[in-house]
Amino acid sequence: MKKFITLLIFFFAISSYSQERIHWQAYSFSIEGSDEDTVVTLLDKQFTSNKPDGVTAYLYNVAFSDSDFDATHQVIFTGTADAFNKMWSSPPNLETQLFFSKMNNYSKDGGSSGNGTTIFNFNPDVVFPFQVVTIINSSSYSNRDTMRKNMETLNKKYPRDNRGTIHGSIRSGVHPEGTHYFVSGYLTYRDLLESDRDFRISNPEYMKDRNKLNRDVDWSTFKSVRKFTRVLVKKW
Numbered sequence: 001m002k003k004f005i006t007l008l009i010f011f012f013a014i015s016s017y018s019q020e021r022i023h024w025q026a027y028s029f030s031i032e033g034s035d036e037d038t039v040v041t042l043l044d045k046q047f048t049s050n051k052p053d054g055v056t057a058y059l060y061n062v063a064f065s066d067s068d069f070d071a072t073h074q075v076i077f078t079g080t081a082d083a084f085n086k087m088w089s090s091p092p093n094l095e096t097q098l099f100f101s102k103m104n105n106y107s108k109d110g111g112s113s114g115n116g117t118t119i120f121n122f123n124p125d126v127v128f129p130f131q132v133v134t135i136i137n138s139s140s141y142s143n144r145d146t147m148r149k150n151m152e153t154l155n156k157k158y159p160r161d162n163r164g165t166i167h168g169s170i171r172s173g174v175h176p177e178g179t180h181y182f183v184s185g186y187l188t189y190r191d192l193l194e195s196d197r198d199f200r201i202s203n204p205e206y207m208k209d210r211n212k213l214n215r216d217v218d219w220s221t222f223k224s225v226r227k228f229t230r231v232l233v234k235k236w
Contacts, residue, residue, distance in 0.1 A: 023079065026174060027074065029071055029075075043075070065229070115171050124164075127235060128164040133226075133229075134226070137179050160195075162186070162195055
């Protein structure tokens with residue numbers, strides 16, 4: 001399996017597509033628990049001094065995952081196509097090369113990478129440190145469009161301050177069968193465990209509307225291929 005430094009090389013050339021849409025890049029890798037503080041220090045130095053305007057970086061610890069997903073951490077970048085183009089269109093400087101070399105020393109064999117585009121982000125201005133990530137395979141454009149319309153309708157009619165919802169498409173990588181993703185964000189671990197149930201109980205009209213709207217969706221065209229929980233370590 002390719003190491004962390006190799007994973008990053010695939011994204012050194014990204015062209016502009018839209019200034020409005022938000023894109024992302026995800027790098028999943030494994031490190032020993034005793035090395036986490038050192039890795040955070042390396043990331044902090046790199047992202048503080050070399051991260052271009054318009055790009056946000058996140059480091060997550062993978063808390064719960066299936067046995068096929070052996071990553072312990074993820075680095076996520078988000079930004080516009082123009083910001084990413086600036087980030088990767090030129091060869092990295094010597095300091096960046098040294099950073100990748102040092103990261104490679106702490107990254108165990110294994111890992112994955114991927115990129116894609118955010119379609120919906122409800123509560124984008126709030127940082128939700130506890131997140132459940134669901135990777136899906138979607139085989140029907142029409143059902144996907146209907147599902148998205150339902151999501152938008154429900155989230156606008158029943159907004160939630162204590163939960164974030166992100167949905168988007170996967171351009172490449174992440175998972176062999178993955179085409180799209182959902183990220184459910186929570187302020188606390190207690191919220192992750194109980195807030196969705198609490199919300200459904202407290203909002204019976206929401207459940208009626210959701211059930212009515214979702215009758216038009218053929219859910220057999222969606223398949224969950226991976227689900228894991230991650231916790232934010234730091235944001236830059």
